[in-house]
Every structure is written in structure tokens, then in C-alpha cells.
Amino acid sequence: NAGVTQTPKFQVLKTGQSMTLQCAQDMNHEYMSWYRQDPGMGLRLIHYSVGAGITDQGEVPNGYNVSRSTTEDFPLRLLSAAPSQTSVYFCASSQTQGSATQYFGPGTRLLVL
Amino acid sequence: AQKVTQAQTEISVVEKEDVTLDCVYETRDTTYYLFWYKQPPSGELVFLIRRNSFDEQNEISGRYSWNFQKSTSSFNFTITASQVVDSAVYFCALSEGGSYDKVIFGPGTSLSVIP
Numbered sequence: 001n002a003g004v005t006q007t008p009k010f011q012v013l014k015t016g017q018s019m020t021l022q023c024a025q026d027m028n029h030e031y032m033s034w035y036r037q038d039p040g041m042g043l044r045l046i047h048y049s050v051g052a053g054i055t056d057q058g059e060v061p062n063g064y065n066v067s068r069s070t071t072e073d074f075p076l077r078l079l080s081a082a083p084s085q086t087s088v089y090f091c092a093s094s095q096t097q098g099s100a101t102q103y104f105g106p107g108t109r110l111l112v113l
Numbered sequence: 114a115q116k117v118t119q120a121q122t123e124i125s126v127v128e129k130e131d132v133t134l135d136c137v138y139e140t141r142d143t144t145y146y147l148f149w150y151k152q153p154p155s156g157e158l159v160f161l162i163r164r165n166s167f168d169e170q171n172e173i174s175g176r177y178s179w180n181f182q183k184s185t186s187s188f189n190f191t192i193t194a195s196q197v198v199d200s201a202v203y204f205c206a207l208s209e210g211g212s213y214d215k216v217i218f219g220p221g222t223s224l225s226v227i228p
Contacts, residue, residue: 033216040122042204043158043218058215090158101148102216104158 001026006091006105013081013112021076021108023091031094032074033058033102034066036087043090049074081112115140117207117219125225126195134190134222136205142166147181147188148206148216158204164188195226 007022025032033048035058045058049068063085065077074093078085088109092102116139126132138147149161162172164181172179176193192199205219 035218040220042117042119042220043206045215045217048215059217088156092158101160101163103160107156 003027004091004093004103004105006089006108008108009106010109011111013078013110015082015112017081018077018079019081021078021089021091021110023074023076023105024072025074025091025093025103026072027093027095027103028071029093029095029103030071031102032068033092034064034074034076035090035092036060036085037090037107038087046076046089081110083112086110086112115142115145115207115209115215115217117205117217119203119205119219119222121222122220123223123225125227128197128226128228129194131191131193132195132224132226134192134203134205134224136188136190136219138186138188138205138207140186140207140209142209144209146208148208149179149188149190150204150206150218151201152204152221153198153201161190161203192224195224197226197228200224200226 004025030051034046035043037043044060047066049055052071055066088107090107091105094102118137145166147164151159178191180189202221202223204221206216208216
């Protein structure tokens with residue numbers, strides 16, 4: 001199993017540009033989530049999904065959209081990037097909801113100029 | 114609302130010393146889960162332990178041990194005889210019974226083990 005994969009590993013955007021961060025898992029996990037990591041603030045939950053077709057907001061959802069059309073994929077969309085969205089983004093999945101162990105992807109480092 | 118506090122931002126120890134990383138949590142639920150994760154300099158997040166609120170037994174895994182005390186809402190992590198490879202950022206996290214969907218992380222403690 002590849003586990004949780006994320007692409008790209010690194011991306012530079014200009015303010016106002018849009019892009020999609022990809023996340024995929026091959027473990028048939030129902031629960032997937034997106035976090036952003038900023039210095040001194042730990043990981044903050046952006047959006048999560050408890051299964052295909054179901055998504056919900058986390059702590060810091062503004063400026064991000066998600067969808068979950070399949071169990072395997074959970075893309076994160078930035079519609080109009082802002083410098084405040086410069087961060088490292090982690091995708092995670094787990095067999096069940098938050099009580100289970102989460103497996104994290106390697107992260108995507110995003111720089112918005 | 115759930116909250117996780119890790120008051121120690123950075124800790125430095127000399128190799129072979131013992132070190133304890135503190136974690137204090139807030140929750141209104143009686144059922145919840147606590148986690149510790151390690152993030153080495155390479156950046157990946159590594160799961161270390163999960164503990165549910167009904168199990169207050171301390172746990173030991175090699176040089177790692179965890180002390181869970183509901184009375185003080187703490188879930189502290191001790192590394193015995195620290196090694197350079199233990200240098201990393203350590204995160205404590207919490208998910209509440211009513212919303213297992215959300216796992217909230219603390220700000221992390223950066224541990225440096227000096228040879």
C-alpha cells in the first residue's frame with residue numbers, strides 16, 4: 001500500500017490564483033481530513049469527511065473548499081489564494097472517525113506571493 | 114469546546130537525560146481520545162499512542178511512557194535516556210466522544226537532544 005499520498009510536494013502561487021491540492025489513500029479509510037501547519041500553532045483542522053459525499057468544516061475552513069466523490073480521494077481547493085494561506089498542508093485518513101489512528105501524508109508546502 | 118495546551122514551546126536536553134513533555138486538555142465530554150504524534154525534522158507525522166478516557170493506566174513502550182491523569186486533565190509524555198534521534202516536534206491531540214470526527218492538535222513542543 002502507498003498509504004496517504006499528496007501532490008504536489010511544493011507549490012508557489014501568486015495572490016488570486018487558484019489551485020487544488022490532491023490527496024489520495026489506498027487503505028479504504030472512511031475518514032479523511034485536511035490540516036494546515038503554521039509555526040507555533042500546531043496543526044489546525046480545515047475540513048474533514050466521514051465518507052464519500054459527506055464533508056464538514058473544521059477550525060479554519062475559510063478560503064478552502066473540499067469534495068469527496070470517492071472513498072480514495074479528498075482534494076482541497078483554494079479558489080483565490082492569499083498570502084495568509086502560505087503553510088504546510090497535511091492530509092490524513094483513518095479507518096473510522098477521529099477516535100482511530102490517523103495516517104498522515106507527507107505534506108504539501110505552499111507559498112503564496 | 115475542546116482545547117489542547119502544550120505550554121513548553123521548546124526543550125533542550127543533553128543525551129541520556131530524561132525529559133517530560135506536558136499536555137493539558139479541555140473537554141466537556143466524558144468520552145474522548147488522546148493522542149501523541151512525533152514530527153521529526155524530515156517533516157512526516159508519526160503516530161505514537163492513543164488513549165481513551167476510560168483507561169487511566171499508564172503505558173510504557175521502550176523508552177517512552179505516558180501518564181494520563183483525568184483529575185488534572187493531563188496526558189504527559191516522558192522519554193527516558195533521551196537520544197539524538199528523539200529530536201523532533203511532539204504534538205498532543207484530542208478528539209471528543211460527541212464529535213469523533215474532529216481531532217484537535219496542541220501547538221507542539223520542539224525537543225532538541227544535544228549529544
